[in-house]
Amino acid sequence: MSQKKKLELDVRGMTCPSCAHHVEEALKQVEGVVDVNVPGWGSNEATVSLFSDVDEAVLINAVELAGYKASLKEQKSVSDIPQGSGNGDHRNDFDLLVIGAGSAGFAAAIKGVDLGFRVGMVGDGDLGGTCVNVGCVPSKTLIRAAEAWHNAGHHPFKGVNTQQGSLDWDIIRSEKDTLVADMRQSKYADVLAAYPEITYIEGYASFTKDGTLQVGDTIYRAHRYLIVTGGHPHMIPLPGIEDVEPLNSTTLMELEELPESLVILGGRAIALELGQTMARLGVQVLILQRSTRLVPDHEAEIGRAIKDYLEQEGIGVITGVQVDRLSREGDTRIVHARVMGQEKEFKVDQIFMALGRKANTNGMGLQNVGVELDTNGAIVVDQYQQSSNPAIYASGDVTNNPEFVYVAASGGSAAAQNALTDTQKALDLSTVPGVIFTDPQIATVGLTEAQARQQGYEAKVSTVNFEHVARAQAARDTRGFIKLVADEETNRLLGAHIIGAEAGEVIQTATLAIKFGLKIDDLTDTLFPYLTQVEGLKLAALAFDRDVALLSCCAV
Numbered sequence: 156m157s158q159k160k161k162l163e164l165d166v167r168g169m170t171c172p173s174c175a176h177h178v179e180e181a182l183k184q185v186e187g188v189v190d191v192n193v194p195g196w197g198s199n200e201a202t203v204s205l206f207s208d209v210d211e212a213v214l215i216n217a218v219e220l221a222g223y224k225a226s227l228k229e230q231k232s233v234s235d236i237p238q239g240s241g242n243g244d245h246r247n248d249f250d251l252l253v254i255g256a257g258s259a260g261f262a263a264a265i266k267g268v269d270l271g272f273r274v275g276m277v278g279d280g281d282l283g284g285t286c287v288n289v290g291c292v293p294s295k296t297l298i299r300a301a302e303a304w305h306n307a308g309h310h311p312f313k314g315v316n317t318q319q320g321s322l323d324w325d326i327i328r329s330e331k332d333t334l335v336a337d338m339r340q341s342k343y344a345d346v347l348a349a350y351p352e353i354t355y356i357e358g359y360a361s362f363t364k365d366g367t368l369q370v371g372d373t374i375y376r377a378h379r380y381l382i383v384t385g386g387h388p389h390m391i392p393l394p395g396i397e398d399v400e401p402l403n404s405t406t407l408m409e410l411e412e413l414p415e416s417l418v419i420l421g422g423r424a425i426a427l428e429l430g431q432t433m434a435r436l437g438v439q440v441l442i443l444q445r446s447t448r449l450v451p452d453h454e455a456e457i458g459r460a461i462k463d464y465l466e467q468e469g470i471g472v473i474t475g476v477q478v479d480r481l482s483r484e485g486d487t488r489i490v491h492a493r494v495m496g497q498e499k500e501f502k503v504d505q506i507f508m509a510l511g512r513k514a515n516t517n518g519m520g521l522q523n524v525g526v527e528l529d530t531n532g533a534i535v536v537d538q539y540q541q542s543s544n545p546a547i548y549a550s551g552d553v554t555n556n557p558e559f560v561y562v563a564a565s566g567g568s569a570a571a572q573n574a575l576t577d578t579q580k581a582l583d584l585s586t587v588p589g590v591i592f593t594d595p596q597i598a599t600v601g602l603t604e605a606q607a608r609q610q611g612y613e614a615k616v617s618t619v620n621f622e623h624v625a626r627a628q629a630a631r632d633t634r635g636f637i638k639l640v641a642d643e644e645t646n647r648l649l650g651a652h653i654i655g656a657e658a659g660e661v662i663q664t665a666t667l668a669i670k671f672g673l674k675i676d677d678l679t680d681t682l683f684p685y686l687t688q689v690e691g692l693k694l695a696a697l698a699f700d701r702d703v704a705l706l707s708c709c710a711v
């Protein structure tokens with residue numbers, strides 16, 4: 156790969172907002188250009204990152220062909236970037252040192268080298284971080300295995316006779332481990348090997364008192380640092396925790412033998428996904444939730460519905476539970492709690508604490524470099540992922556960003572770009588879809604009804620049960636509903652909240668609609684394929700004005 160450089164152009168003749176876009180597009184067409192930033196038509200500026208063998212005259216020509224005037228303003232090399240964390244030492248090893256080799260770290264490191272900068276990535280523990288090793292990948296494959304087993308026994312089609320096979324946890328677990336190892340190799344180790352420009356440093360990184368970064372015995376310096384160290388399960392230090400040694404999501408999925416009975420403390424995504432999975436694999440599961448409903452940050456109807464569906468499968472759910480302490484008698488573990496003021500004891504084989512995650516910031520010497528943490532230990536960042544130290548950026552689960560791998564990767568990439576170039580790329584968290592992989596799935600995006608009202612919208616809502624959706628009828632699974640929230644004044648879609656089969660697939664159409672400001676009429680005027688679950692979205696849009704039970708085929 157040849158060297159890269161950065162140029163600033165003075166661009167004249169931009170008289171409207173779309174001019175900036177035209178100039179940007181014209182520059183992007185030039186071969187060898189890696190990145191372009193035209194902040195706006197009023198700025199008369201364009202910043203271009205490109206391979207050093209590209210002649211500036213080609214850029215100027217491209218701008219002129221697009222109908223504007225350009226001249227070279229300033230040429231920057233990477234070493235012109237202002238000095239990093241205030242250590243006063245100008246011997247920098249890297250332009251960017253990424254701390255953490257998970258999804259955010261990989262996205263950031265790749266962005267950094269794509270822009271032509273010297274990037275190092277420090278990784279402690281298994282390459283790839285949470286998602287591939289102990290998060291999304293192992294949990295979703297276990298969910299699928301449990302679902303296959305459950306569905307074989309609960310077939311909705313009367314004319315079909317399924318033969319029950321056998322359930323072998325050892326094999327399921329080892330298949331899960333194989334998948335994890337394969338995906339860690341293909342999505343992380345092989346990708347790292349394909350980017351020899353990224354210097355990988357193995358070990359635990361912490362900031363020293365003089366503002367440098369220490370990994371083992373070696374000191375590294377960089378112009379910019381990006382902290383993407385993720386999080387770990389939050390184990391609340393309840394009295395008795397040492398005796399009971401509760402499981403967390405990682406240790407639960409690694410159990411050599413499944414317990415007969417399991418109490419789960421918590422009632423959000425990880426608790427419900429893994430709770431239902433364990434129940435379907437034959438474990439007697441009881442969910443104890445402190446709030447008065449499951450998934451309390453979702454629409455109340457969704458919390459009630461998922462509770463019903465879980466209970467229908469024989470999973471115990473108790474809400475409004477205050478856990479006081481834990482204890483152990485031989486192999487029996489006991490949760491001592493109060494339910495509606497009454498003292499209760501729950502005796503089980505294992506306890507799974509699913510009470511959220513905490514940022515990995517402890518022991519990193521962040522006090523040495525003035526990085527502000529919130530009361531939960533997460534790094535405080537602005538929309539550009541910059542911390543209170545202007546030379547240090549952070550993103551992913553180590554911040555308060557929503558804990559999804561696609562948010563982590565997107566944030567890591569934006570942070571690297573902001574740290575290394577003059578770009579100010581805000582991480583847009585206004586339209587973050589979220590999926591809980593229970594059966595039925597829960598998927599939401601945008602504002603809930605209550606949030607819309609709090610934000611001053613005159614909110615209107617419509618709800619359509621899946622019994623009106625032809626695909627759900629054909630599949631003999633009409634559980635759940637779609638609830639839409641819209642602005643009465645503009646008719647714009649503000650939120651979509653779904654519980655139902657394939658909700659995770661349906662939500663993306665709603666995400667696009669919200670992100671691009673579509674109105675309810677835009678949805679009702681669009682063709683949706685028959686028979687699909689996403690057709691339910693159109694029915695829910697129609698339901699603002701009509702009784703969908705009275706429609707004939709095809710949501711028109």
Ligand SMILES: Cc1cc2nc3c(=O)[nH]c(=O)nc-3n(C[C@H](O)[C@H](O)[C@H](O)COP(=O)(O)OP(=O)(O)OC[C@H]3O[C@@H](n4cnc5c(N)ncnc54)[C@H](O)[C@@H]3O)c2cc1C
Pocket residue numbers: 254255256257258259260277278279280281282283284285286287289290291292294295358359360361383384385386404425515519550551552553557558559560561563
């Ligand atoms: C059970 C479970 C299921 C999940 N399911 C989903 C899902 O279905 N979909 C979804 O979108 N998200 C899911 N998530 C969330 C998702 O996994 C995370 O949001 C995402 O992996 C966070 O990425 P990250 O890069 O911020 O951190 P991580 O992936 O955690 O990476 C951080 C890395 O930094 C390393 N590190 C820590 N400290 C240091 C240090 N001082 N020096 C060097 N390295 C360090 C860590 O060891 C780790 O490798 C799930 C999470 C869990 C726990």
